[in-house]
Every structure is written in C-alpha cells, then in structure tokens.
Amino acid sequence: MKKLIALTLTAGILAAPAMAQAPLSQEKYINDRLIAARVADRVRRECPSIDARIVYAWSQARALKKYAQNQGYSSAQIDAFLDSKPDKDRIYAAAENYLTRNGAAKGDAESFCRIGRAEIASKSVAGSLLVAK
Template identity: 75%
Template sequence: MKTTRNRMAAALAATLALTAMPAAALEPLSQERYINDRLIAARIADRIRRECPSIDARMIYAWSQARALKKYARGKGYSDAQIEAFLDSRPDKDRIYGVAEDYMARNGVTKGDAESYCRLGRDEIAGKTVTGSLLSAK
C-alpha cells in the first residue's frame, strides 16, 4: 500500500513538473501585431482628418478605442509602465508614423494634395477598416 502511494505521489510530481511551464515572456510591445496595427490605423486616421477638410475624426469613439487597446495590453500581461514606455518611445513613434506614411503613399496620398487624403479617407470609411471606423465624412 505504501509503495502504491509512493508511486502515485511520484507520478503526480512528475506530471506536475512536466506540465508546470514557466510563464511565457511577453514579446516587446513593438512586436505585438494587434496593438501596432491599431496604432498605425489611428495615425493614418489622424493624418486624414488633419489634411482633408471634408472628413472629421470620431473623437469619442477614437478615445474609447484607445482605452480598449490599453485594456487589451493589460489583459495580455503588460504593465502600465511598459505601456507608457512604449507609447512614449520616440523610435516606436517614428516606426509607426513611417509605416502609416508608407501605407498612405502606396494608396495614392500625396503631401499637399488634400483630395488625395480625402479619397483615402472615403475608401477607408467605405471599406469599414479600422482606420475608417475612426473617421466620419462631413
């Protein structure tokens, strides 16, 4: 009886040892795709609303989406300090802005041409993209 208990205890301990994996390290926020994609979309929407006189931002909705994105990051295990450091990081801002500018250029936006921003904005709204959801045609 004692031997059976010892074997069961040993088997249980072995099973627990094999299944007890250390918590996975979080990838850097700069590599978290969902978060970065939404920040890029927000940057594109911001550029469109600033350059196109016939499109506005849905500011309350954008603000609520920003809060939801922060909640998402916390839910993934990122601390407030990590989130703030990422959002304040000049290299990360520059990277996000660069991706946004590249996207706009690939989609026909020309600096100084308000209508090219308006056209992209209308396309984003019509396509019901993340960017489009942050915009409203006047």
C-alpha cells in the same frame, strides 16, 4: 489543501519570468491599430471634408490599453512603449508608407480625402475613426 494552493501559486509566480512576452513593438494587433489610428489622424488633418470620431477614438484607445493589459503588459510597459521615440517613428513611418502607397500626396488634400472615403466605405479600423462632414 491550503499548502497545495500556496505551492501552486508560488510555482506560478516563479514560472512567470520564464514565460517572457514579446516587446509591445512586436505585438501585431496593437501595432496595426496604432498605425490605423495614425492614418486616420493624417487623413482628418489633411482632408477638410473628413473629421475624426473623437469620442469613439478615445474609447478605442482605452480598449487597446485594456487589451495590452489583458495580454500581461503592465501600465509601465505600455507607457514606455507609447513614449518611445523609435516606436513612434516606426508607427508614423508605416502610416506614411500606407498613405503614399494608396495615393496620398503632400499638399493634395483630395488625395487624402479619397483615402479617407475609401477607409470609411470599407469599414476598416482607420475608417471607423473617421466621419465625412
């Protein structure tokens, strides 16, 4: 029985590289939440009547990291992804595109407030990170 367990474990370890996972930049769930977090961050910075739910946002960030780890990504892979300038630029650009498509205009705080109120009302991921003052 011990030999069977050892053989099974060895086969699993040797097969692991064959089951290559997609890069984190292609992991939709994670990327969607990072984009939503950036949207929320932009709204809270531009709209004086909306603030961030900092403790909740922090807990969601931890939960997202745990999700990535449960998907098989290592802490090193997660850190490399979060430190990647091209990935950060891509996420920021997607958030800016979303904001622009929804009416945000540079220098127009109310346009960001409108988006923030809509996100809060719809209970979106971005809205869950925000609170009206």
